[in-house]
Amino acid sequence: LVIFFLQNIYLDGFIKGRITNAFDEAYPAYSVQIAGLRYSIWENRLECDSIELRKLDSTFSCSVARLSLRGIGRIQLFWGGGVAPDNLVSSDMDAEDIVLTFPRSQYELRCERLRVSVPDSAIVFDALVLQPFISDEQFFAASKFSKTRFHLVIPRGSVMGSACLGMLHGEIHC
Numbered sequence: 001l002v003i004f005f006l007q008n009i010y011l012d013g014f015i016k017g018r019i020t021n022a023f024d025e026a027y028p029a030y031s032v033q034i035a036g037l038r039y040s041i042w043e044n045r046l047e048c049d050s051i052e053l054r055k056l057d058s059t060f061s062c063s064v065a066r067l068s069l070r071g072i073g074r075i076q077l078f079w080g081g082g083v084a085p086d087n088l089v090s091s092d093m094d095a096e097d098i099v100l101t102f103p104r105s106q107y108e109l110r111c112e113r114l115r116v117s118v119p120d121s122a123i124v125f126d127a128l129v130l131q132p133f134i135s136d137e138q139f140f141a142a143s144k145f146s147k148t149r150f151h152l153v154i155p156r157g158s159v160m161g162s163a164c165l166g167m168l169h170g171e172i173h174c
Contacts, residue, residue, distance in 0.1 A: 015039050015046070030055050045070045059104055065097030071119075092117045101133060106142065107150070108133040121161050128154040 016037040023032045036049025046069040053062040071091035098111040112127035130152040132139045139149055 029057070043070070044072060046072060059102070061101045061103075063097075063099050064095050066095065068094045090119055092119075106132050106134055106139060123159040123162050124157070125154075126156050128152075128157060 016034055019037075020032055020034065023030070031054050033052040034048050034050075036047075038047045039045070040047075048064070048067040051062075051064040051067055055061070069091055070093075093114075093116045095114045096112065098109075098114055100109040102108065107130060110127070110129045110131075111125050113125065115124045116122070130150060132149060132151075136149065140147070
């Protein structure tokens with residue numbers, strides 16, 4: 001009964017701890033911060049208000065404003081491998097306002113909405129934008145030689161037949 005009535009206090013803190021500890025062990029060169037984590041037993045959904053991921057050498061950072069993950073194996077989540085790739089076989093993920101920043105190249109990749117369905121082998125995204133995160137003047141002043149400035153905008157796209165689990169295992173590189 002405690003789990004059902006006080007799940008926000010005990011269960012969500014327990015899951016957040018398991019996820020962050022597993023991430024720290026698997027990826028020691030990165031740090032992760034999760035805010036507003038909730039798990040709904042009834043809907044089998046894990047939600048986060050925000051996620052911040054940073055490489056410790058400051059060469060990469062990622063922020064996600066909202067994340068929802070459905071269809072996680074409950075047994076594995078609580079007693080097994082947490083949110084490991086093998087536990088995501090029947091899951092769907094929705095993320096909003098994703099920003100990946102690459103300080104060395106002075107570019108950022110933004111995505112308004114991303115949906116990944118492992119069972120359907122599908123990735124769908126809305127409003128994908130690749131551009132420098134600094135002004136044109138700063139971008140061109142950073143080099144005494146001419147260089148190309150990229151600005152890519154894709155309003156909507158999808159990838160069907162993707163090997164989502166292979167990507168999570170690191171077997172497939174984009």
